[in-house]
Amino acid sequence: MNTALLRIEDLKKYFPIRVGLFGKVVGYIKAVDGVSFNVDAGEVVSLVGESGSGKTTIARCLLLLEKPTSGKILYDSEDITQLRGEKLRNYRRSVQAVFQNPFLSLDPRMNVFQIISEPVKNSMKLSREELLEYVSSLLELVGLDKSFLDKYPHELSGGQAQRVAIARAISLKPKLIILDEPTSALDVSVQAQILNLLADLKKELSLSYLLITHDLSIVKYISDRIIIIYLGKIMETGSSEEIFENPLHPYTRILFSSIPDPYRKFGERVILRGEPPSPVNPPPGCRFHTRCPYAIDICRKQEPPEIKSSLIHKVYCWLHTEKHSSETKT
Amino acid sequence: MPFSREYIVKRLILLVFVVLGVLFITFIITRLIPARPELLWAGPHATIEQIEKARKQLHLDKPVYVQFFLYLQDFIMGNWGISWRTKSPVFTDVLSTLTATLELVIVAFFIAFIVGVLTGVIAALKKYSWIDDFIRIVTVIGASIPVFWLALIVQLVFGNWLGILPSAKRVDEWIVIVTGFKPITGFYLIDSIIQGNLAVFVDALKRIILPALVLSTYPFCLSARMTRAVMIEVFSEQHVKSLIAWGLPERTILFKYSLKNTIVPVIASLGLSFGYTIVGAFMVELVFVWPGIGFYAAMSLLSFDYPAVIGCVITVAIFYCIINTVVDLIHSIIDPRVRL
Amino acid sequence: MEKFKQQKIILSLIIRKPISFLSLIIVLGFIVVGLTAPILVPYPEDAWGLTYNVEKRFQPPSIEHPFGTDALGRDVFSRILLGSSFSLMIAVGVIGLALFIGIPIGVIAGYYGGRVGTLLMRITDMFLAFPPLLLAIVLAATLGRGLLNLIIALAISWWPWYARLVYVQTNTVKNMPYVDAAKIAGLPNIKIISKHVIPNALTPTIVQAALDMGSAILEAAGLSFIGVGVKPPTPEWGLLVSEGWQSINYAWWIAFFPGLAILITVVGFNLLADAFRESADPRLRRTILMRLGVKQ
Amino acid sequence: YVSLPTPPTVTPTTITTPTPSQTPSVTKKLVIYASLSEMTTADPSTEFSNSILWLCLVYEPLLWYDPLENKFIPALAERWESSKDGTVWTFYLRKGVVFHDGTPFTAEAVKKSIERTIELGQGAAFIWDPVEKIEIVDDYTVTFILKYPAALDSIAASSYGAWIFSPRTPNTPEWFNQGNDAGSGPYKLVKWDPENEVILEKFEDWWGWKLPSYEMASPKAPDIFIVKIVKDAVTQERLVVAGEIDIAEYIPLEDVDRLKADPNLKVVIKPSFQNLLMLINTKKPPLDNVLVRRAIAHAIPYEDIVKIARSGLAKVASGPVPTGMPGHFEDFRYRYDLEEARRLLAEAGYPTGLDKTLVLVYTAGDVYEQRTSELIAASLSKIGIKVDIRPMSWEEQWALAQSGWENPEMAQDLFIFYWWPTYITPFDFLYNMFHSGSKAFNLCYYENPEFERLIEEAVSLEGVDKSKALELYYKAQKILYEDVPAVPLWDMIEVRVGRAYLGNLEKAVNPAYPTVIFAQVLSVEK
Amino acid sequence: MTDQPILQVENLTIDYVVLDGIIKAVRNVSFTINEGEVVCLVGESGSGKTTVGLAISRALPENAIIREGRIIFKGRDLLNLEIRDKSTIEDKVMMIFQDPAATLNPLFKVGEIFSDVIKHHLKLSDQLKIREKALEFLKAVELPDPERIFNSYPHELSGGMLQRVIIAITLSVNPKLLIADEPTTMLDVTLQAQILDLLINLKKKFGLSILFITHNLSIAAEIGDRIIVMYGGEIVEEASSEELLKNPLHPYTKGLLECIPKTHIKYSKLKSIPGMIFDLRNPPLGCVFVDRCTEATDLCRKDKPRLIEFLKNHKVACHLYRGSTK
């Protein structure tokens, strides 16, 4: 696909487990274990999965905060881990991020002006006045006024702080913003404000988002494409509509039915049993088989193949292979 | 056991490294800082030949790294040199003085720990009351008192003015001779009990009270303050709150549940304070004429008796390391999350 | 019952404030006196040990000599007063030097990690394995008596604490999302260290260090007392106690008052530290507990 | 005061020992003596330091010397005589003496002991330098042939290196330092813990006990004598006041008056032959200028130093030979006169004082030296001489001073220094501190051939012509007085504090044997 | 479900004393819980939900002061109860907490704590019986291998399992009322569903009443019979869950409902509530929501609206609904 802004191919990230005085490696946490997807320009892709499924790790790899164990991350058909000099700077500018806890992502010792202007100062030559003007305009864009310029993070509310973080993220005019659970630390009323803002900014600045979350209600609201991930592997991916209307993977279905819904009464949901297994020794075959109510023999032995339901709706599940689809219905 | 054999092995390796480190530092201090170490080593009244001999003995004619290696070798062979003052091997000197100090330090730590934890618990329970304020002020003062000065004052007041307790020596010679007391382990309190010698026991006990109390001031205040702080912290932790919400009696919550959580950091801080206490013992022993390693070290220090000083330093450092290992072991026994 | 409890709490908080205030007064007083003592002393010659007076030996406290006179007939009060200057010098010197060594090591080891970091921290651990005061004593004895040597000896036994504290702080700060944000923005390491890591990692250390000055005074006095500190006739408090020890049966005031001066000063610092701990943010509290050896 | 921890039936100084050998329990007299410094070695040949304290009780020399009455007291020798030229000395030995190991004492022991001391060549062995050879005439007569005339009676009464010990024991340094003794004296060594205590027990077979008229023995002498190391004066005072020890060696001097008033105590004040000097580095400018040295000598407040440093318990020195010793003269005191000092300094070319700060070293921990140093510094500052006083350990101080022979610039300027005699002769003071042959202790780095000739001649005359010898010593000291290589400060007056029930305490102290208490003459009255 | 109130909270007002002032955390809160009913307490962070819960369990921290109010449980005022020992009350109130990993003392085995609770409340002393009882309840919360869990330390169990253990502990003493303080907030969506499911099943099985505290209106609507909305330490609205969803009255409740992303509409503007909560040390004179309310009038600023039953079984505290009571 030529329009792909960012292309991730078979990304793996293993964290070594070290013990002892000399840090002997006794095993690996397979946080991300062979993930491929792409983010197109102007698109919102959501990465959904339970805690520990590797969502943040993928994001950190994309942000060059973590070095992938293997696999490629292609930007302009070049592997970003190999980028140097101007190209690297260009990539850095194009991909920005907003994190979960706004208070932790703002330096407590800097005021709002310093926070937002820091990346700008680093990559553009602006005079003090220009800088002030630019930062003010960014603030305006995220719905804050000039009076915030010299406030410190602890003087801000959660929502305001997150707006500042967003202003910082857009200050370099990026193409893609990675949003790692941008609202999960905020109260519902504030969450809505931030989501609105993000939606507005996307339109105004023609941004792409990679949204990381485990809250499906947000996903439905904002994203074009959804990737369901479990224990470092993709389970299902497809357009937002397709997945919501026709979830194929059992895990996806269970996730959906787990979302509390004020308009649904209790008792109609599928309850998932058990806990996610450890990423150190992920189960063989399909990773989900230990908790899957529909698991059949082959799930325990062999990794499921990719099944295309439509051009972009893919699922990794034995139950949807020709051979086994009949068994699903039982 | 909540700790593995590997852990013990690891700690032993660590101990070796620590001793190596200490030896390295002492090597630097004794061989590289003084302008002419052989002069110091040969001691006073040394003849030219003796100085030359010392030079040979210190391997000063060899390159520095060879010197260090040979220094290590000597140390491992138990060849800690001959004290200039006592003319006997430092190793035996250190061993013979160690028990006196250990007896003093153990008694002091025992007092400090028991009384300190109790005081801390009271302060934590009576948080913000006048009792708490009082304890706070007393323990802050206690932690700020120069131990040598306290020793002098205590000796002056109790020994001289009030005359309540004897304020010098470990045991009275007369009683020792009268009763035919013979030290076995070197811990007089234990030895006298083994021999059923009440008179020596009482005398030794009387004589250890003042120095031990003085020496325990700092660890006592430390453990009281730690206990209070940690206890209050523990009280605010969810697991205590949940027990309260579930209606368990206060006694159980306090003495069974909270105390256990409190004890680890308190012991850890005590272990850390061992370093200060042992140096405190230098001064306390000096003032109370207590024939321990602190007294020995202080005397050696004043006469620049290098072999003896190094021997003491290494011994204390090894003990410091051992004590911190023990603290870790206790931690692992108490806290199941810690696997060693 | 509930009402009573509240009154108790409020009362206690009110009591705490004056105590904290008092501690502040003591510390500020100490600093001011330490800076101005050379001008203030009533008998400067006595204070500097430039004189003696046969007639005035061992005079008990009086109006003329509030703390009495010593074996050489010098005014004890003057000597103690001037001693505060030396204590201040020692405190600032030791802490300053220790920070000067400890901070770069802690920051480099914490931020860059890796081999160099491990090596630096192992060296630090090696020093920490030494009982702190003991190292200072041996060093002071080797270097010889004198103010500067005393400061060097104490600082060398002191820096590993700060190195470790800074190391831990740096490690925490290094993993904070705001540092990640700076990295994402493409800031070079030097800038990240100077703008984010140092300001955030150092504040608790600096506060801790300032409050450690009491301990520095206490330990310096201890060294002088056992005879490896400053040399006479420097009116350092520990040395004054040691000199007074000789005549304690005859003239208790010579040893008593300098000890009291140490006590009051150190209490001032420790009470202030206490007040800080009570009101400080949990981050600072954690670091203080860490210095006490509490594993978090 | 400290309550006595003894059981009520036991009096402080008499205790009952259930010794298995003596079936009925006997009451023994016990005396504890507190010593400030720890013991050094137990080898009588090489010991040159604090162990003299108990060696004097365990071993005996041929003679004792009482300098205050200027007489010798026979010990192992009953009589002695010398040839006219003072080169042949004959000693007639006491009969019926046995060593602690049971060996009878004969001339062989004398020869072997002294020869061993000479052979080992350590400690005070130099005192036997004049001896050419020792000849055994018969079992109880021994003759010393000397290379040059010398006062061998004084040498034989030396406090160091003159002990006679049993020829039947191994007599190696190791054997001695394991706590064995080979003496013949009134006490034998029971416990040897040089850092804490030394315990001596009465040797019942000592010849002196059986000799009622012998002045060095008392019928009520202690049965057990303990030397307890108590390292500071304050504690010693406290212990003796509390009755936990019987004799204190060192107490804070300002307390002497108070202790004198205590009816339970007895304070003995006796001159000693220990003196304190300030050695001047005569090789280092500006102190190589004799005028500067003289100026310094006049700028030292001798009287005040005695009052402050020793609470008056000392005498202002007059020359390096202490008061009371032969060879001491009263003519060598410097006048404390700041005007004169300033004048001399100006004459030397320093009208406004020295531009260099002088380094004065003294032994750390010695309060008398410290106070003295501080006074000197304070006083010299008045004539424009700045002094930096440095407390050092003796070892450090001495090592620094040693470097002065090679490189006087590196060494200290002023050195506060004690001396006390090995045996009673002015030569010991004058040679050791001022003769260029004595590199170890001539720490003024003083070289004066005329002076050296004078004292060498004087010492050789000591055994022959005492008055001529003294005349020469006078001349030599006159030279020192003018050259000022050192400033003698004070001659010590010693203080011992004992419990009141100790009779003869005064008699038990002898300035020729510093720090020794002759326990055998004590009379325990309770 | 009967209309018999098992718990009546009247005029509960609670302050916290802190170094720099007094936090007025809960003010004039009154509500009831009927037997067998699930009442949800909903509100933003800091609105005083936990404080109310703790007050009912009589487990408020030391610096909390109950200014006034009564908490009547089964006819007895829990606040006036002279007896310090809660085990003497036959009908217990038990509480479960937000963070399962922090609820159990990490230094003790699960079984040890479990046994102590049973021993104390049920006055049992036979270790075997206690153990039996514990295992029975561990089974009841659908934990696999109760024996192993009984002998485990808390850190050896995952969050979901721990929350089940805690539920087992609290249920083992036969409580009549269970206070669940955000028991699922720290858990993953899938586990959250498990625990909610379990709670509802157990409620039926043991005939419990539950005060369920949450900030998630969706959850509240799903499991609650009745919902109480709190804001800034006061109750602003109270109604059955259907009624509240259908017909929210208070502007705050309305806002909250509109904030929840609607699953069916995409990229539409979400409604949100502007502004932030006031400083709890200085609660406003008038309505608590006045600063963020789009419909606020002068009256709202001056006069505090009382909680009135505007519709049947639907109470609201807002001046908009003055006068025209049903």
Ligand SMILES: Nc1ncnc2c1ncn2[C@@H]1O[C@H](COP(=O)(O)OP(=O)(O)OP(=O)(O)O)[C@@H](O)[C@H]1O
């Ligand atoms: N730096 C690291 N070192 C070791 N393990 C790590 C590291 N970072 C993440 N992990 C592990 O990798 C796995 C995936 O973590 P990740 O943070 O990517 O999950 P996540 O999907 O973002 O979860 P959450 O929803 O909790 O944020 C987890 O098991 C985690 O413990």
Ligand SMILES: Nc1ncnc2c1ncn2[C@@H]1O[C@H](COP(=O)(O)OP(=O)(O)OP(=O)(O)O)[C@@H](O)[C@H]1O
């Ligand atoms: N122990 C305490 N000391 C002081 N203030 C407290 C204490 N506990 C709670 N508070 C304060 O009281 C107010 C109400 O707290 P509470 O915990 O009841 O709110 P909540 O509704 O449960 O919030 P959350 O959703 O965050 O749990 C808050 O402002 C909180 O900061």
Ligand SMILES: [Mg+2]
């Ligand atoms: Mg994450």
Ligand SMILES: [Mg+2]
């Ligand atoms: Mg809460």
